Amino acid sequence: MSQNTLPIGxxxxxxxxxxxxxxxxxxxxxEHFIYLGDTARVPYGTKSLATVERYAIExxxxxxxxxxxxxxxxxxxASALALPKIxxxxxxxxxxxxxxxxxxxxxxxxxxxxPKIGVIATEATVASNAYYEAIRRASDSAEVLQKGCPLxxxxxxxxxxxxxxxxxxxAKYLEAMKEFHPDALVLGCTHYPILREVIQQTVGEDVKxxxxxxxxxxxxxxxxxxxxxxxxxxxxxxxxxxxxxxxxYVTDAAERFAHVAERFLGAKPSKLEAIEVxxxxxxxxxxxx
Amino acid sequence: MSQNTLPIGxxxxxxxxxxxxxxxxxxxxxEHFIYLGDTARVPYGTKSLATVERYAIExxxxxxxxxxxxxxxxxxxASALALPKIxxxxxxxxxxxxxxxxxxxxxxxxxxxxPKIGVIATEATVASNAYYEAIRRASDSAEVLQKGCPLxxxxxxxxxxxxxxxxxxxAKYLEAMKEFHPDALVLGCTHYPILREVIQQTVGEDVKxxxxxxxxxxxxxxxxxxxxxxxxxxxxxxxxxxxxxxxxYVTDAAERFAHVAERFLGAKPSKLEAIEVxxxxxxxxxxxx
Numbered sequence: 144m145s146q147n148t149l150p151i152g153x154x155x156x157x158x159x160x161x162x163x164x165x166x167x168x169x170x171x172x173x174e175h176f177i178y179l180g181d182t183a184r185v186p187y188g189t190k191s192l193a194t195v196e197r198y199a200i201e202x203x204x205x206x207x208x209x210x211x212x213x214x215x216x217x218x219x220x221a222s223a224l225a226l227p228k229i230x231x232x233x234x235x236x237x238x239x240x241x242x243x244x245x246x247x248x249x250x251x252x253x254x255x256x257x258p259k260i261g262v263i264a265t266e267a268t269v270a271s272n273a274y275y276e277a278i279r280r281a282s283d284s285a286e287v288l289q290k291g292c293p294l295x296x297x298x299x300x301x302x303x304x305x306x307x308x309x310x311x312x313x314a315k316y317l318e319a320m321k322e323f324h325p326d327a328l329v330l331g332c333t334h335y336p337i338l339r340e341v342i343q344q345t346v347g348e349d350v351k352x353x354x355x356x357x358x359x360x361x362x363x364x365x366x367x368x369x370x371x372x373x374x375x376x377x378x379x380x381x382x383x384x385x386x387x388x389x390x391x392y393v394t395d396a397a398e399r400f401a402h403v404a405e406r407f408l409g410a411k412p413s414k415l416e417a418i419e420v421x422x423x424x425x426x427x428x429x430x431x432x
Numbered sequence: 433m434s435q436n437t438l439p440i441g442x443x444x445x446x447x448x449x450x451x452x453x454x455x456x457x458x459x460x461x462x463e464h465f466i467y468l469g470d471t472a473r474v475p476y477g478t479k480s481l482a483t484v485e486r487y488a489i490e491x492x493x494x495x496x497x498x499x500x501x502x503x504x505x506x507x508x509x510a511s512a513l514a515l516p517k518i519x520x521x522x523x524x525x526x527x528x529x530x531x532x533x534x535x536x537x538x539x540x541x542x543x544x545x546x547p548k549i550g551v552i553a554t555e556a557t558v559a560s561n562a563y564y565e566a567i568r569r570a571s572d573s574a575e576v577l578q579k580g581c582p583l584x585x586x587x588x589x590x591x592x593x594x595x596x597x598x599x600x601x602x603a604k605y606l607e608a609m610k611e612f613h614p615d616a617l618v619l620g621c622t623h624y625p626i627l628r629e630v631i632q633q634t635v636g637e638d639v640k641x642x643x644x645x646x647x648x649x650x651x652x653x654x655x656x657x658x659x660x661x662x663x664x665x666x667x668x669x670x671x672x673x674x675x676x677x678x679x680x681y682v683t684d685a686a687e688r689f690a691h692v693a694e695r696f697l698g699a700k701p702s703k704l705e706a707i708e709v710x711x712x713x714x715x716x717x718x719x720x721x
Contacts, residue, residue: 182478182479183473183479183483184472184473185478189471189474189684189685189688190471190472190684190685191684191685191706194472194684194685293586293589293590294583294586294587294590296586297582297583297585297586298583300582301582301583306604307600308597308600308601308604311596311597311600312597315595315597395478395479395480395483396478396479396480396483399478417480
């Protein structure tokens, strides 16, 4: 099998990465995907560096063992903390969501002498300063304001995308951001695109919202072309989110995953399996019995 | 060392069990405690039966290996799903929070011909029907209404105990409960006592709120007396929550745990250690090297 026809691997700590899957799927209709949601160990945002690295490596090795041509780390926390270790362990191109999200923000504010860029994310991602650093690497004149919004994740999973409570909580979290009035605001958590409407209305219609998943899909497209890895196959029929060309794995509670997937994507995965990823590396190194 | 002077073990999926620790500490000032918060694998509420059992057994074995005279399972999900397996694996008295919470509700509504009892909990606890069954075992005439309130946990951890958004979300979740107008309402999640005020005001001052942690502390007191296991020691000075007679372990992110502990209890643990509990059983069975 040629490299080109292999799927793209995506892992996330849970269900949030489905917004990244959606962005990749929309931009790259010729590709197919293997998605791993580490639902047994979600969330990563409250865990230590060592733990996140360990989980990220186990997930990456699982996906690598299925045969993929490129790995997308959809989880912001894992992208912030574990990219170097993942690259060290698996011999594949690895794309995280933070670099693309940060670079896109700078690109969209080009022309401003001193672009103002806001970042909203989980508290762990904010504390890691990863977006700040990605933005400053792309523009050393950018002014950056970061803000953690812990309740946005459970609100998105609850499906409260237009409730007055959600607007009220957004107004509270984004008070200083509104005052800062950024040129662009990075949605630095995979769940936040689900609340896009609320966030846009709260900060004002003139603020450009950046979905890190969409920015990542753009960079993945460029990378595939650059490396000659695009899938030439044209699928006979139309492609749909969650159709049977894409394979979904979770480490626990497949039913709940399918339920939230439907809430986020409007469709349940056709192919969904619960698996274990613990110690994949050790298992692979053992001689077969 | 006599059994009596051994500590009581408490485990929870994370930080919520601190409300159960507080209840035990307040009622049993002669006892000391070992608390394990499985912060690396929190939350349990969205995980499968097999996974929750495995985690619960690992936690129980860790605490048993430190020398305890009794085990309290503070986590509602683990109490609902894993008590039989834990009892099978460790040779100690094990007390969960669901039986005591359910029995207390029935006790407080005694005299009513058809007591009406409400239960609010995580979606997993509600789906397990464990409170419903505990209540019906104690009173086969009780009418029970259960309701999952997923946002209460992140609201409690965020410390939003009197924000208007919290009242508004509570009003939404508890609309049918208010109409049901229970005689007693069980706070069936360790986090919910932190939002006690909001919940009381929302359902009405005449509804008796039952803190499962407090009900559990009462039953633990009775059990210690019955088994002759009470600690006779009178501590020289006054005891304080989180003082150095109590030992806290977490499986990850000790700093965040200390932070939320302060929010919940008004004090940070004096003795707090991060440890691993994975495969404690296997490790103990290996010969020492």
